[in-house]
Amino acid sequence: MARYDASQIEAKWQRVWEERGSFRAAAASDRPKYYVLEMFPYPSGRIHMGHVRNYTQGDVIARSMRAKGYNVLHPMGWDAFGMPAENAAIERGVHPALWTYENIANMRRQLQRMGFSYDWSREIATCHPDYYQHEQAMFLDFLAAGLVDRKESWVNWDPVDRTVLANEQVIDGRGWRSGAPVERRKLTQWFFRITAFANELLDELAKLTRWPERVRLMQENWIGRSEGCLIRFGLAGRADRLEVFSTRHDTLFGASFCAVSIDHPLAQECAGRDQGLAAFIAQCRKGGTATAEIETAEKLGYDTGIVALHPFGGRELPVYVANFVLLEYGTGAIFGCPAHDQRDLDFAHKYGLPVLPVVAPEGGAIAVGVEPFTGDGRLINSDFLDGLAVPEAKRRMADRLEAIGAGERKTTFRLRDWGVSRQRYWGCPIPVIHCGTCGVVPVPRGQLPVVLPEDVTFDQPGNPLDRHPTWKHVPCPRCAAPARRETDTFDTFVESSWYFARFCSARHLGAIDRAEAAYWLPVDQYMGGIEHAILHLLYSRFFARGLSRTGYLDGLAEPFAGLFNQGMVLHETYQDESGAPLLPEQIRRDEDGTVRHAETGRPVTVGSAEKMSKSRKNVVDPEDIIRNHGADTARLFMLSDSPPDRDLEWTALGAEGSRRFLNRIWRLVDEPIVAIAPLAAWPQGDEQIEVRRAVHRAIAAITGDVASFGFNRMVARLHELVNALGEIRAGEPGAAAALREGLEALVVLMAPIVPHLAEEMWERLGHATLVADAPWPKADPLLVADDSVVVAVQVNGKLRATVTLAKGMGQADAERIALADPAVARAIEGRAVRRVIVVPDRVVNVVV
C-alpha cells in the first residue's frame, strides 16, 4: 500500500515522456492536424498562477485532442525582448541578456515540473539572433512591398532623464524615475502600414466564428470605420479653406464653431503671430500621449480670430484651437454642433457659443439643456433638409456638398498605422542605415543579422545603442561614406506577431518553412488573456497578411482560427494594522476563524479577492504548490469550480480539496473495493447496470465538456464518476469487471487534467502502454440513454408535481397522466383548463 506520492510519481512520468519523445510533433501524419497554442510568456523569472491556469487549459486541450486521434502541435517559447530586462540592468547592474536567459532557464524548469505536453524541441526565444534575424528580413521585405512607412509621431518625453517613456512609465503626468512633468515630443519613426489592410481586417472579423464575440467587437470598434463627409469651409479674408470631417453632416445647419487640433497647420500658423495661442498650445503639450489622459483632460479651446463661412448661407463661425481634436483622426479639424454632441455642448457652454437644435425627436419638441439630443428624429431649422429623417438628411446633404463643390463623401478609420520604433536597447535592431547623401538605406541582406552589441552600459539615461562608441558607425552600403545605423529597436509586439508561424518549423534555416506552415496553420486553438484582445491579435492578423503578400506564407489571412480568453487568478488580500499588505504565508487562521499575523499574532484585516499582484502581495508561488501538493493538484484546482473564462479565486482550502480528491482516486486502485478484474475482462449483461450507466454517462458528458471547454463541469463529472465507482459493492455479481471498466474510463478521462497520476494508475491497472497514447473512450449509447424521464408538471407556470414518463411519450398521453396527478388536480381546483403545453420529455404546463 503505497501512499499517493505526487513528487515521486510526477518526476517519474515526466522522465518517461521526455525519454519517449511523447509530445514531439511531426508534420508527416495520416491523422488530422491540430495546432494548440498558448500565448508565450515574458520571461520575468518565475511562472505565476496566471501562467499555470492558461497553460493548464491549453494542455487539457492538447492532451485530449491527442487522445481523440489528432496530430497535435503544442509548442512553447519566450517573448524575451522588453523593458523589464533593461530595468533590471539599470537597477541591479545585470546585463539584459544574462538576466533574460537565466530567467528563461528557471521558467523552463518550472513549466517542465508542471508536466505540460509541450514539444520542447521547438522552443524559441525571440531575443536570440536565430529568431530576430528573420524579423529583420521581413521588415526589409515589408519595406520593399510598401508596407512600411517613416513619419513623425508623438512620444512621451522626460525632460530630466532626456529619454522616451512608455505610457506605463508616466504616472500622473510625471516620469516614474525623475518625477519631472512629461511633455509630448515629435520623433521620426518607423511604421507598419496596418491601415492598408483596414477594410480587410474589419470585414474578415466575420469569418472568425470561433472567436469570442466581445473580442471581435473590440477589434471592430478599434478599427472604427466611419462613413461621413469631408466638408470645406471658406475662411473670411483668406484664399484657403478649412477641411473638416464629420459623420454628422446632417447637422451642418446646427454648426456654431469650428475647431482644429493643436498640431493642425492653421493652429501652427496662428501661433506664429499670437503668443497667447503659442502658450496655449505649449500648455496642451504638457502631459502624456495616452488617449485616456487626453480624453479625461478638461476640454479647452483658444479662439484664433479666424472666421469660417458656412457652406450654405455663409453664416460666420469662429475657429478655435481645441485640445480634444486629434490630428491623427479625420482631417484634424471639426465643426461643432452643440445641440447634438456632448463634447461640443460642453465646449459651447464654456465659451458662450450658440446652441442650435437641428434634429427633433419624432413628433416631439426639443429643448437642449446640459444633455445634447443624439437620438433619431427629423431635421428642423435646416433649410433643404427640413422634415427629413437623419439617414435621408445625410444622403441629401452629401449630394448637395458634392454638387456645390464644398465637400464629398469619405470613409475614415480610427485605426492608425502601427508605430514600431522604440528608443531602447533590449529589442530587435531595425535594419537600416542613415546616410547623409543617400538617405535611408536598407542593410544589405548579406549583412543580416544586425546583432545587438553586448558591451553596453546602463549607467546613464537614454538608449545605450545611441551612445555606444562604435556600433552605430558604419559605411553607407550604397556610397560607402560614413553613415549611422538606426539605433531604434522594434516594438516587442513585432516578435509576437509571427512566432506562431516560426513554431511550425522552429529550426528551419529560413524564417518559415512554407510547407510546414501550410500544414500546421492556422492555429486551431489560441489561448490567452483578454488583455491582448486588440493589439497583439490585430498585429498578428496584419502580419499574416503581410507575410502572405511577401511570400513567406501561402496566403494565410487569419492566424488564429479559434480563440479563448481565460480569466484571471485572484486571491484574498491581507493587511496588518498599519495597512501594509501581507503575503498569504504570513498569516494564520485560528480555530474560531480569526486571522492573525503568523509571527506577531497581531490582528490582520482580510480584504476582497483581487488579481494576484506583487504590489498587493496576494501572490501564491506555483512552485510552493508543486512542492507541497504536486503539479497534478495545482492543475486540478486551476480547472475546478470556476469556468475557464471567468476569474478564479485561489484558496488554500480549495487546493487541499483538490489534493483530497486525488488521494481518493488513488485509493480506488491502491485499496480497491474488490479485486479489479484482469485486463480486457469486461462486464457482461445487466450486472452492475447502474454503475455501468453512470460510467457511460460520464464518458458522454465529459466528451462534450472537453469539446466545449467546460473544464469545471468536467471536474464535477469526474467527482460524480468517482462517487459512482464508490457505489460498487464487493460480493455482488459483476463488481470486479464493472470496476475495471469504470477505472479504465476514469483514468483516460482524467489524464488531460492530472496526467501524472493517470499514468501511474494506468500502469497499476496492468497496461504496458502510456495513457498519453491511449485513445479517448467511447460511450455505449445503449447505456447512456434512459428509458424513462422525470417530467415537470406546472400549473400556470408554477411547478406542482413531477411525473415519471416513458421517454418520447406522445403529447396526449403525457397530458392525460399529468392531469391525473393529485397535486395537479388540487392546484387546478375545479378551474377550467384553457390550454395545455407539452414539451416532450421536459415539461407539461397546464394553463387555467
Added chain:
RNA sequence: GCCCCCUUGGCGGAACUGGUAGACGCAAGCGACUUAAAAUCGCUUUCCCAACUGGGAGUGCCGGUUCAACUCCGGCAGGGGGCACCA
C-alpha cells in the same frame, strides 16, 4: 472621457437552442470509526412560514415580452478589463 464584459445559496459555481434553479465542490452542523487525534465514511444545509403532509418568495435593482425568463428586450446600480511605448 470612449469601448467591452461580469453580477445565481455562507462561498466557487451548475442549469444543453427560453422548459423541474442550486448539479458538483468548499465551508458549516450532526453522526460513525478511533484510547485519542488526523485521515476516512454517512447524513443535513437557498430563504421565510408551517413542522413527518404543505404553502410562499427567490438568479444585482426596476420594468417589459411569453403558457413559461438565470436565459430574450429596455432602463438603472455595483464590480472588472482595454484605450495604440507594459507584455
